[in-house]
Amino acid sequence: MNVVEKNKLKVILVITSILTLVFIVIVGIEYLDEKRRDRALKYYNEISTTVILAGTLGMDLECSDNKGNTWVINGSDISLLDIVTKDITDYISGEKQSLYNYKIIKNEYxxxxxxxxxxxxxxxxxxxxxxxxxxxxxxxxxxxxxxxxxxxxxxxxxxxxxxxxxxxxxxxxxxxxxxxxxxxxxxxxxxxxxxxxxxxxxxxxxxxxxxxxxxxxx
Known part of the structure; x- marks a missing residue:
């Protein structure tokens, strides 16, 4: 094998390696995205009953993230389900890095x-x-x-x-x-x-x- 052939082989190997790496990255991202989507949909299925119940009773939701931040969503004048749906959609798209926890806040009623x-x-x-x-x-x-x-x-x-x-x-x-x-x-x-x-x-x-x-x- 002469020098030219060796160089061609090196180029082919490099290109093949790059294409293989790109393929692995794409498949890996799709796999992670699929897992992310499945995790989000499963969580939505679990949490939606709590959110709908809070909305029906006009009660507030306590929300928290994986960093320990906590805040309250007022349930008397907005659609809690719409807000939670958007949060989960943003997680699927990658705009949010974690799923939030939701808990109904008890009131006097x-x-x-x-x-x-x-x-x-x-x-x-x-x-x-x-x-x-x-x-x-x-x-x-x-x-x-x-x-x-x-x-x-x-x-x-x-x-x-x-x-x-x-x-x-x-x-x-x-x-x-x-x-x-x-x-x-x-x-x-x-x-x-x-x-x-x-x-x-x-x-x-x-x-x-x-x-x-x-x-x-x-």
Missing amino acids: IQKYIDNFNDNMKHIRISGENGAGIPIPPKTISEGEGMEEFQEIKSLDELTTYMHKLTKNGEYYLYALYVVGLDGTGFSGRITYESDNGEEKIIDEYGVLYLGDLFKKY
């Missing part, structure tokens, strides 16, 4: 909300006819939505944990409760409140309940 929620989950019944005209007897919200038998909730932490449970269909409780209709559907039904003494109060002759309604006093 939380115990009243929890008491009302407990009351409604125990006493509200929904009945009517399905699309085929078959009568659906009065059911509790838990029965209709495929949830476990309701147990009284005592704290905000328990409420947050409850909303993150899964129904028989694999749906987060919070999403199942976002619109409560006849027999686990979004269709309207007769909604009543049945007191412990058997007295019945009609909430709606033909309608549905939304998540926020479950925290009201009837």
Whole structure:
């Protein structure tokens, strides 16, 4: 092999090495970006129930990053979910270097909300006819939505944990409760409140309940 051929071989080896390095870098970046995206989407799936609950109740969120910085997002006049969605989108794009932690800040109304929620989950019944005209007897919200038998909730932490449970269909409780209709559907039904003494109060002759309604006093 003469000098010219050796030089050509060196050039080819250098170019091949550079191309290989570029390929490795590109694949590595794509792999890291994919892991970053998957991590962010998984986190969004986990945290969204907490954020939606805070927004529904008009409560504030405490946010913190991996550097120990902490701040508060006011939930009374802005969409908390929009803000959190943007934070997570910025993380996926690389504009933010870490995912934030979010926690609902308790206020003076939380115990009243929890008491009302407990009351409604125990006493509200929904009945009517399905699309085929078959009568659906009065059911509790838990029965209709495929949830476990309701147990009284005592704290905000328990409420947050409850909303993150899964129904028989694999749906987060919070999403199942976002619109409560006849027999686990979004269709309207007769909604009543049945007191412990058997007295019945009609909430709606033909309608549905939304998540926020479950925290009201009837």
